[in-house]
Amino acid sequence: MKIVRTDSELQVPLVDATLRDQGHELILLPDGVSEADLIAAVADADLILMCYRPITAAVITAAANLKGIVKYGVGIDAIDIPAAIARGIPVVNIPEYAEETVAEGAFALMIALAKKLQPLGRAMQRDGWAWPEQHWLGSDIAGKTLGIVGLGKIGKSMARMAGAGFRAKVIAFSPGMSAGDMEAVGVEKRDDLHQLLTESDFVSLHCVLNDNTRGIIGADELRAMKLGAYLINTSRGALVDQDALLRALDEGWIAGAGLDVFANEPLRRRGHQLSPLFDHEQVILSPHLTFYTHDAMHRLEAETLERCHEALAGQPVRVTSQDPRLRAQTAGVVFD
Numbered sequence: 001m002k003i004v005r006t007d008s009e010l011q012v013p014l015v016d017a018t019l020r021d022q023g024h025e026l027i028l029l030p031d032g033v034s035e036a037d038l039i040a041a042v043a044d045a046d047l048i049l050m051c052y053r054p055i056t057a058a059v060i061t062a063a064a065n066l067k068g069i070v071k072y073g074v075g076i077d078a079i080d081i082p083a084a085i086a087r088g089i090p091v092v093n094i095p096e097y098a099e100e101t102v103a104e105g106a107f108a109l110m111i112a113l114a115k116k117l118q119p120l121g122r123a124m125q126r127d128g129w130a131w132p133e134q135h136w137l138g139s140d141i142a143g144k145t146l147g148i149v150g151l152g153k154i155g156k157s158m159a160r161m162a163g164a165g166f167r168a169k170v171i172a173f174s175p176g177m178s179a180g181d182m183e184a185v186g187v188e189k190r191d192d193l194h195q196l197l198t199e200s201d202f203v204s205l206h207c208v209l210n211d212n213t214r215g216i217i218g219a220d221e222l223r224a225m226k227l228g229a230y231l232i233n234t235s236r237g238a239l240v241d242q243d244a245l246l247r248a249l250d251e252g253w254i255a256g257a258g259l260d261v262f263a264n265e266p267l268r269r270r271g272h273q274l275s276p277l278f279d280h281e282q283v284i285l286s287p288h289l290t291f292y293t294h295d296a297m298h299r300l301e302a303e304t305l306e307r308c309h310e311a312l313a314g315q316p317v318r319v320t321s322q323d324p325r326l327r328a329q330t331a332g333v334v335f336d
């Protein structure tokens with residue numbers, strides 16, 4: 001069988017070696033591959049294995065022999081799902097390889113922001129020391145309110161860390177989830193996003209990216225946040241209006257942001273200048289790698305191989321059995 005794997009920068013040596021040992025033809029393409037080259041490569045492919053690189057309707061249409069698309073990761077927002085449904089192509093992801101991993105990454109950003117670790121470190125590198133001046137005052141997490149937008153697997157894991165571990169109050173906005181289910185994980189439900197934003201000292205985004213959530217944090221939402229609050233985004237960059245975020249940071253509507261994901265990745269230079277986000281003292285950047293630990297990659301590789309084998313064998317693909325949303329999606333219903 002012919003398998004095209006995009007995003008070859010992300011190394012999955014066990015996946016590559018096993019598929020080749022099994023006699024499959026494996027074509028590796030970098031993240032920056034052009035649409036034309038991707039279309040040419042998939043023309044006679046049986047399987048597309050993708051992570052970040054958009055798999056558009058044109059790519060899906062061009063792949064005449066396609067038996068499945070396997071996302072080696074969680075978020076399937078870069079795949080044109082309606083185009084896959086139209087052709088009856090199963091789409092599978094690996095929903096549970098990194099729930100604790102990404103929650104820990106979001107938590108690391110939260111602690112670093114609260115304790116001003118990045119600007120303090122920079123000041124020490126620059127000046128050798130930093131004296132206890134007012135602008136270095138950090139904040140505790142204990143006793144503060146963490147607002148989680150999207151209480152799914154990663155959101156719940158973050159809630160456990162903040163509530164049980166750090167004694168923060170945790171509230172969440174996650175339509176479709178009952179107050180009782182939230183209470184069971186120590187979280188108070190908020191039915192209104194703005195209500196959550198006005199109450200939270202830290203807001204962490206963990207909702208899926210879809211047509212309902214794109215731009216869910218815009219200027220109005222950033223203005224609704226407490227002065228002195230921090231925004232953390234490890235989910236998808238397009239959840240946040242990046243220009244509004246820059247304004248919020250420039251004008252002090254919020255105290256800072258911890259960002260692992262961006263609307264356009266890699267976060268590129270604008271003309272000859274780096275994105276203004278690079279210049280902000282109160283922003284911590286991470287290059288979409290909160291999932292990237294030895295432990296999570298080990299789980300990801302093992303599960304990816306299983307899903308590839310199922311798809312290539314034409315077995316009734318377990319359309320992400322743990323993820324009812326994706327199952328619903330393949331029947332043509334978009335998200336909850």
Ligand SMILES: NC(=O)c1ccc[n+]([C@@H]2O[C@H](COP(=O)([O-])OP(=O)(O)OC[C@H]3O[C@@H](n4cnc5c(N)ncnc54)[C@H](O)[C@@H]3O)[C@@H](O)[C@H]2O)c1
Pocket residue numbers: 074075076095098099102149150151152153154155173174175176206207208209212213234235236260261288289290291292325335336
């Ligand atoms: N940065 C990384 O390395 C990394 C790694 C893995 C996943 N992710 C991202 O994290 C996201 C969450 O992953 P997960 O495993 O927790 O997914 P999940 O499916 O378990 O949870 C997503 C949650 O979003 C909620 N949601 C849907 N619409 C919403 C809305 N309008 N407002 C608020 N919440 C809404 C859903 O009800 C669900 O609870 C993924 O979609 C992916 O984009 C990032």
Ligand SMILES: O=C(O)[C@H](O)CO
Pocket residue numbers: 051052072073074075076291
């Ligand atoms: O969704 C995921 O698993 C990561 O963000 C990589 O795409």
